[in-house]
Each structure stands twice: as structure tokens, then as C-alpha cells.
Amino acid sequence: MSNEWTFAEPDLASIMDQHASPLDALADGVIPAIVLRQVFHPDSCQRLIDRLIEQQLLYDPRQPISAQFQEAAIPEGYYREGNKAGPSFAWEEKKESGRTRIDVGTSLGYRGSNKEAFLAHSAETLSLFERLFPEPTDNPIRLLYQNLQALSCGRRVETAHEPDGRRYGPAIIRAHYGGYTYKPHFDSVRLREKRADYAVHDFAHQFAGVLVLQNTCLREQTAQCILHRQLWQPKIDEILKSGKFHDFAQEQQIENVRVCLEPGDLYFFNTRSIHEVPGLAGELPRIVLATFIGYSSDRDDIFVWS
Numbered sequence: 001m002s003n004e005w006t007f008a009e010p011d012l013a014s015i016m017d018q019h020a021s022p023l024d025a026l027a028d029g030v031i032p033a034i035v036l037r038q039v040f041h042p043d044s045c046q047r048l049i050d051r052l053i054e055q056q057l058l059y060d061p062r063q064p065i066s067a068q069f070q071e072a073a074i075p076e077g078y079y080r081e082g083n084k085a086g087p088s089f090a091w092e093e094k095k096e097s098g099r100t101r102i103d104v105g106t107s108l109g110y111r112g113s114n115k116e117a118f119l120a121h122s123a124e125t126l127s128l129f130e131r132l133f134p135e136p137t138d139n140p141i142r143l144l145y146q147n148l149q150a151l152s153c154g155r156r157v158e159t160a161h162e163p164d165g166r167r168y169g170p171a172i173i174r175a176h177y178g179g180y181t182y183k184p185h186f187d188s189v190r191l192r193e194k195r196a197d198y199a200v201h202d203f204a205h206q207f208a209g210v211l212v213l214q215n216t217c218l219r220e221q222t223a224q225c226i227l228h229r230q231l232w233q234p235k236i237d238e239i240l241k242s243g244k245f246h247d248f249a250q251e252q253q254i255e256n257v258r259v260c261l262e263p264g265d266l267y268f269f270n271t272r273s274i275h276e277v278p279g280l281a282g283e284l285p286r287i288v289l290a291t292f293i294g295y296s297s298d299r300d301d302i303f304v305w306s
């Protein structure tokens with residue numbers, strides 16, 4: 001078997017041909033990502049962005065920014081641990097950078113410290129998305145779930161829920177303005193946020209499923225995700241927090257891959273792999289539809305949330 005670390009692409013048929021169980025290959029770190037090209041038409045991406053701006057859910061950076069959006073903007077690197085009220089940072093960068101993110105939807109990482117408030121916010125998001133996506137054939141969340149289902153070898157893909165049936169936000173739309181950067185980090189409700197009081201804590205693996213809706217471009221470059229062939233371990237926490245992961249990766253000769261995507265491309269990766277999205281301060285924000293995914297090889301259900 002080749003030891004090359006290359007992602008599986010470009011469509012379901014060829015991916016299923018290459019891998020008996022692509023999600024297990026992701027879980028085991030055998031492949032860095034699964035990339036499905038052009039699952040959502042770029043025109044549909046643009047129509048959705050126009051609708052989001054029309055409905056004042058996102059702002060157009062070419063227009064003056066209202067106080068409403070300034071207040072809602074989320075700083076880089078931000079998340080909350082357990083039920084702590086204050087924020088933690090995945091890396092030490094608390095200063096006002098002017099790079100902001102607007103979320104349309106409910107983030108467990110951002111709101112999960114107060115479970116009741118999180119579930120109430122999730123319920124609002126579920127209604128918002130029903131209004132936003134009235135047509136089942138033009139619904140990118142449904143599309144993401146269907147593609148995941150097709151990769152899952154017969155498992156059941158559903159929106160994450162608590163035992164009492166209350167559902168989490170099913171996906172989130174994120175717009176990254178002004179060169180917003182995800183520095184090298186990992187995501188895990190289990191290992192990082194330690195949310196033992198949530199049903200999603202029980203899955204062995206966490207993936208991300210991200211559909212690109214708009215790229216940011218600067219001097220013909222686009223902002224893209226880089227995946228490092230390094231699963232998170234406690235010993236690299238300090239390296240991540242002090243912003244020294246690049247030096248470490250070079251020293252240890254850790255491989256990485258850049259996943260270049262166009263609007264309409266969908267990718268899945270293991271969020272325990274150290275990953276980053278260096279920002280570019282282009283005119284337009286990078287906008288994605290993002291999810292987290294809970295996966296255990298021995299379970300027949302897969303939970304999706306944001």
C-alpha cells in the first residue's frame with residue numbers, strides 16, 4: 001500500500017471505487033480529506049449569498065457596516081470550554097485584528113457553555129433554515145447530508161440531538177471578512193471543549209463537512225485550507241497555543257496538503273488533524289456552509305451539527 005497522503009476526489013463514484021469505507025479512511029488518518037467537486041452549482045452559491053445579504057443575515061463589505069454586524073462579529077480563534085462563561089482561544093491572539101467572522105446559525109463551540117440557551121438558539125436556527133431553504137432541491141444542507149450518507153456505507157445521517165429529541169443547529173453559514181484566519185488548530189467537543197454533557201461527546205471521531213460558497217481572492221490567490229499530517233496530542237497543545245506549529249512541523253517534517261476548492265466544492269476532513277485556513281484580505285469574504293460530524297465505526301448513526 002502506498003503511504004502517500006492524498007485526498008480522495010472528485011466524485012462519489014470514484015471515491016467509493018478507491019475506498020471501501022471512506023469515512024473510516026478519514027477516521028484513521030489514511031487520507032487527509034474527501035473532496036466532492038461541484039456538488040452545488042456556483043450560480044446557486046451566488047443566489048444564496050445574495051439572499052443572505054438581502055435578508056440582512058450577512059453584510060456586503062462594499063457597503064458601510066452597520067452597528068448590528070459590528071456587534072455580532074466574532075473574533076479569531078474564539079471558543080468556549082465546558083460551561084465556562086468566558087472565552088478560550090485556540091491560539092494567543094486576543095487583540096483586535098479587524099478580521100471578523102459573521103455566523104448565520106448556531107455554533108456549539110461558541111454557545112455550548114449554556115446548554116438551554118444553545119438549544120433554544122438551535123431551535124431558532126432550524127426555523128430560519130426552513131424559511132431560507134423552502135425548496136428541497138435547492139438546499140445545500142440537505143445536499144451535504146446526502147453526500148455524507150452516500151459515503152457512510154449505509155449509516156443514518158441525522159442532525160445531532162439530545163436523548164429528549166431536541167436538535168442542534170444542523171449547519172452554519174460563516175462569512176470571513178478582512179483576511180480572517182484560522183491558525184493551526186484542531187476541533188473536538190471531546191478533547192478540546194470537553195462537552196461531556198452533550199450527546200455528540202460520545203462519538204469516537206469528529207469530522208468537518210464544509211461547502212465553499214464564495215472564495216476570497218487577492219492578487220489571483222484564494223484562501224484555502226491546509227491539512228497537516230499530525231493528529232492532535234496533548235503534547236502539542238503548547239505548540240499550538242504559542243503559535244509555533246509551523247516551526248514544529250518543519251522540524252518534524254510533517255507533511256501537509258492544501259485543499260484548493262472552488263465555490264460549489266464540498267470537503268470532509270478529520271478535525272483532529274491540525275488544520276488552518278490562512279486568510280487573505282480580498283474584497284469579498286470567504287463564505288462557507290460548515291458542519292461538524294460525529295462518527296464511530298461501530299454505530300449506525302452519524303450526527304451532524306455546527
Ligand SMILES: O=C(O)CCC(=O)C(=O)O
Nearest residue numbers: 182187210225275277288
Ligand atoms: O472554513 C474551513 O474550511 C474550515 C474552518 C475550520 O477549521 C473551523 O471552522 O474550525
Ligand SMILES: [Fe+2]
Nearest residue numbers: 186187271275
Ligand atoms: Fe477547524
